[in-house]
Every structure is written in C-alpha cells, then in structure tokens.
Amino acid sequence: MARANATVEPLPNPLPRPDGEREQLERIWRPPSGLAIVSAVNNTYIGLFYVATAMLFFLLAGVLALLMRTQLAVPESDLLTPDRYNQIFTMHGTVMMFLFAVPVVEAVGVLLLPNMLGARDLPFPRLSAYAFWAYAVGGLVFFGTLFWDLAPRGGWFMYPPLTSAAYAPETNVDFWLLGIGFIEISAIAGAIEIVVGVLRTRAPGMTLDRMPVYAWAMLVVAGMIIFAFPAVILATMLLEIERAFGWPFFVADRGGDPLLWQHLFWFFGHPEVYIIFLPAAGMVSMIVPAMAGTALAGYRLVVLALIGAGFLSFGLWVHHMFATGIPQLSLSFFSAASMAVSIPSAIQVFAWIATIAAARRLRPLKVPMLFVLGFFFLFVLGGLTGVMVAVVPFDWQAHDTYFIVAHLHYVLVGGMVFPL
Numbered sequence: 001m002a003r004a005n006a007t008v009e010p011l012p013n014p015l016p017r018p019d020g021e022r023e024q025l026e027r028i029w030r031p032p033s034g035l036a037i038v039s040a041v042n043n044t045y046i047g048l049f050y051v052a053t054a055m056l057f058f059l060l061a062g063v064l065a066l067l068m069r070t071q072l073a074v075p076e077s078d079l080l081t082p083d084r085y086n087q088i089f090t091m092h093g094t095v096m097m098f099l100f101a102v103p104v105v106e107a108v109g110v111l112l113l114p115n116m117l118g119a120r121d122l123p124f125p126r127l128s129a130y131a132f133w134a135y136a137v138g139g140l141v142f143f144g145t146l147f148w149d150l151a152p153r154g155g156w157f158m159y160p161p162l163t164s165a166a167y168a169p170e171t172n173v174d175f176w177l178l179g180i181g182f183i184e185i186s187a188i189a190g191a192i193e194i195v196v197g198v199l200r201t202r203a204p205g206m207t208l209d210r211m212p213v214y215a216w217a218m219l220v221v222a223g224m225i226i227f228a229f230p231a232v233i234l235a236t237m238l239l240e241i242e243r244a245f246g247w248p249f250f251v252a253d254r255g256g257d258p259l260l261w262q263h264l265f266w267f268f269g270h271p272e273v274y275i276i277f278l279p280a281a282g283m284v285s286m287i288v289p290a291m292a293g294t295a296l297a298g299y300r301l302v303v304l305a306l307i308g309a310g311f312l313s314f315g316l317w318v319h320h321m322f323a324t325g326i327p328q329l330s331l332s333f334f335s336a337a338s339m340a341v342s343i344p345s346a347i348q349v350f351a352w353i354a355t356i357a358a359a360r361r362l363r364p365l366k367v368p369m370l371f372v373l374g375f376f377f378l379f380v381l382g383g384l385t386g387v388m389v390a391v392v393p394f395d396w397q398a399h400d401t402y403f404i405v406a407h408l409h410y411v412l413v414g415g416m417v418f419p420l
Contacts, residue, residue: 041125046132047111053136054104057095060143064092086153087172091146093156094176098183099139101416102225102272105279106131106190108420109218113194116212118203123196131189134182142179145172152176157265158239160250160258165243174243177236184229184236191225194218209303213296216303217282220310221275227314228271235264259324266317274313276412277379278306280419281348284372287419288352291369293361297354298347305344305351312341322392323399331392338390342383349380371418378414382407 032040040046067088071080080088110128114121122128145151152172154163163173198219202211238249239261248254250261289296296302318326318334326334352372365373385407389395398404 041129043110043114043122043125043128046125046128047107049136050107050110050132051104053132053139054100054107057099057139057143058104061092061095061100064088064095068092083153086155087146087149087151090152090155090158090176091143094152094180095139095143096412097156097272098180099135099143101276101412102187103135103139103183104420105221105276105416106187106194108283109194109222109279110190113197113215113218114201116215117198117201118206119197119201122193123201124193127189127193131186131193134189135186138179138182138186142175142183145175145179150175157269158261160239160242160261161252163239164251165246166251174240177240177243181233181236184233187225188229191222191229194222195226198222209300212282213285213299213302213306214279214282217278217285217306220306221278224271224275224278224310224313228268228275231264232268235261235268238264259321262321262324263317266320267314270317270320271310271313273411274309277345277415278309280375280416281306281345283419284352284375285348287368287372288355291366291372292356292359294355294359296351297358298351302348302351305347309341309344312337312344316341319390319395322395335390335392339387342387345383349376352376375414375418378410378418382410382414385410 029042032045037045067080068085071077071085110122113119150170150172152158152163152168152175154168154173154176158173158176161167198211198215208216241247242249242251242256248256250256250258252258285296285302315337316334318330319338322331322334385403389398389404389407
C-alpha cells in the first residue's frame with residue numbers, strides 16, 4: 001500500500017487537499033474526444049485550430065492572387081470581368097492582412113506561449129475560444145460573399161468616397177465593414193489574453209529580463225493591437241453609420257473629410273505591419289541561437305529594439321498619405337520618423353548576424369536556418385525599399401505603382417511568412 005502511494009506525485013500545495021480533487025482535475029484536463037473537441041478551450045487545441053484556419057485563408061488568398069496574375073499575364077484577357085477582378089483584388093488584400101497575417105501571429109502565440117512561460121494554459125481559456133470562433137465564423141462568412149457576387153470592390157483599404165453610398169450603393173461594402181469589425185474584436189480579445197498571460201502566468205523566477213525574446217515580442221505586439229485596432233473599428237463604424245443613416249463623416253461637399261478615413265485606417269494599418277513582423281522577429285531570435293549553438297547576442301538590445309519599433313510604429317501612418325496634400329511640416333516629421341524606425345529593425349538584424357558569427361563552429365545548414373537566411377535577404381531588401389519611399393519626393397513618383405506592391409510583399413512575405 002505504501003509503495004502504491006509512493007507512485008502518486010504529490011500536489012505542489014502541502015496543505016491537506018479535499019478528497020477526489022486529483023481525480024476531478026484529471027477529468028477536467030482530459031483531452032476531449034469526438035465532436036466534443038469543438039468545445040475545447042485548452043490553448044493547444046485553440047492554437048492548432050487557429051493556425052489551421054489561418055493557413056486555410058492563406059491558401060484561399062493565394063488562389064485569388066493566382067487568378068489576378070493569370071488575368072494580367074496576357075493583354076486583352078477576358079478571364080475575369082472588371083467587376084470580378086476588383087472583387088478578387090479587394091478580397092486578396094483583405095484576406096491576407098485581416099484573415100491570415102494578424103490571426104496567424106496570435107495563433108502561434110496562443111499555441112506556444114504557455115509552454116515558454118511555464119504555465120499550464122493562458123489565463124482566460126474561454127476568451128481564447130471566443131476569439132477563435134468569432135474569427136473563424138466571421139472570416140468564413142466574409143469570404144463566402146465572393147461566391148454570391150457580394151464581395152467589396154473598393155480595395156482592401158476601402159477609401160471613401162469610392163465606398164460611400166453615392167458610389168457603392170450595394171451591400172458589398174457593408175459586408176466588408178461588418179466582417180472586419182468582428183475580426184478586429186476577435187484580435188483585441190486574443191491580445192488581452194496574451195498580455196495577461198505574459199504578465200501574470202510566468203513561472204516562478206522568470207522575471208521579465210529572463211523571458212524568451214519571443215514572449216517579449218508577443219507582449220509588445222499584443223499591446224500594439226489593443227491600442228491600434230480600435231481606430232479601424234471606429235472607422236468601420238463611422239462609414240457604416242454614414243452609409244446607413246446618411247451622416248456625412250467622409251463626404252466633403254457635406255462637411256465631412258475623406259482623409260479622416262485614411263488617418264484612422266493607417267493609424268491602425270502601419271502598426272499592423274509591425275504587429276505582423278515583430279513576432280516573426282521574435283521567432284528568428286529563438287531560431288538563430290538554437291541553430292548557432294550559442295546565446296543570442298545583445299539580448300537586452302533586442303528587447304529594447306522590439307519595444308522601440310512598437311512605439312515608433314505609431315508615428316508613421318502618414319507616410320501612406322504623402323500624396324494627399326499633407327502640410328510640409330507634417331511631411332518632414334513623418335518622413336524622418338519613417339527613416340528612424342529602420343534603426344530598431346537594424347539592431348535586431350545585426351544581433352542575429354553577431355550570434356551567427358559568435359558560434360564556436362557553424363553547424364550544417366538545416367531547414368530552419370535556410371528559411372532564416374531567406375528571411376534575411378527578403379526582409380532587408382524590403383527594408384531598403386521602405387527607406388526609399390520614406391523620402392517624400394521619391395514617394396510622390398512611386399506612390400501606387402508596382403514598386404510599392406513589391407515593397408509590401410518583400411516585407412510581409414520575407415518578414416513574416418519565411419520565419420513562420
């Protein structure tokens with residue numbers, strides 16, 4: 001009997017425990033089976049659901065990109081009508097930015113952070129489940145509009161007045177506005193979960209300056225989501241109210257301002273670029289030391305660079321609007337800020353290079369390191385083009401050209417998809 005009792009692991013709390021407590025805990029934490037898996041709230045299941053759904057949207061958006069490229073491959077192509085092409089263009093950008101890039105960042109965080117922090121789960125499992133199901137159901141319904149000719153046509157940025165009731169009276173724009181609202185609420189819920197999880201559920205002895213760099217990256221990003229995403233939620237609410245009730249928030253000839261939408265959208269939109277990039281940078285900061293067999297060079301500098309990039313990203317949004325008639329003083333400020341934000345990114349790149357250089361012996365290049373090297377090349381190339389468009393006269397020439405399209409895809413594909 002004593003030997004049988006010795007095989008039972010003691011609970012961490014030495015006080016007397018109620019009878020049957022261990023059995024109750026084991027029953028609660030038992031993996032669900034069958035259809036019950038859809039009601040799971042454990043971070044492992046929610047994280048896997050999240051990643052799988054985000055990758056599904058990634059593939060769907062890739063199919064839309066192939067349709068666009070096929071249409072543009074030869075002149076006078078009639079594969080897509082102009083209206084359908086505009087719908088596919090809008091849906092490709094929207095799905096990639098709102099249904100893949102940000103959700104997959106949070107998905108990997110939900111999946112990995114508890115293990116990194118020494119926690120059994122995130123602090124609010126049902127909030128994680130709510131965030132996922134709101135995203136999954138809202139995203140699938142939103143994508144389904146493409147099959148009923150109800151997809152929006154105004155570009156993934158949905159600038160008024162092209163999306164106002166006067167120029168887009170159909171319900172296509174309304175589906176976009178409502179769908180994006182639900183998706184952003186889901187993102188904020190996931191961000192709250194991550195912030196509380198990082199700050200309150202770390203293992204004993206894991207102070208902030210001992211956290212993995214990836215946990216720091218997710219903490220910074222979650223804080224950015226909480227501050228940035230309400231702006232786009234407000235913008236979508238204002239545009240929907242304008243369309244439904246005729247209140248002219250963005251109609252210039254009735255006292256509104258179309259640039260108000262651009263300010264609200266890009267106040268969210270440019271931090272979103274770093275919301276997408278910083279978790280990937282955190283992953284690289286974990287992969288490179290593991291592959292090099294040495295500690296990350298400049299841990300504290302890398303953490304400060306993450307925080308600095310997150311902070312500076314909120315002062316850059318107007319560089320998306322250089323061609324809209326912004327006052328000269330504002331142009332100068334945002335141009336300088338757009339160049340300054342390259343410094344934190346450069347600090348991280350040099351820290352990774354220093355880590356590789358400090359390795360006692362270089363190990364054979366394995367698949368993770370090959371992806372990291374691809375990330376280095378594409379992200380640095382995208383960063384160089386980013387510094388170029390931070391120069392106002394050059395931006396005036398390159399605005400809305402394939403140069404900007406290339407910059408966007410170098411940064412997002414190289415800066416996020418490769419590390420992922």
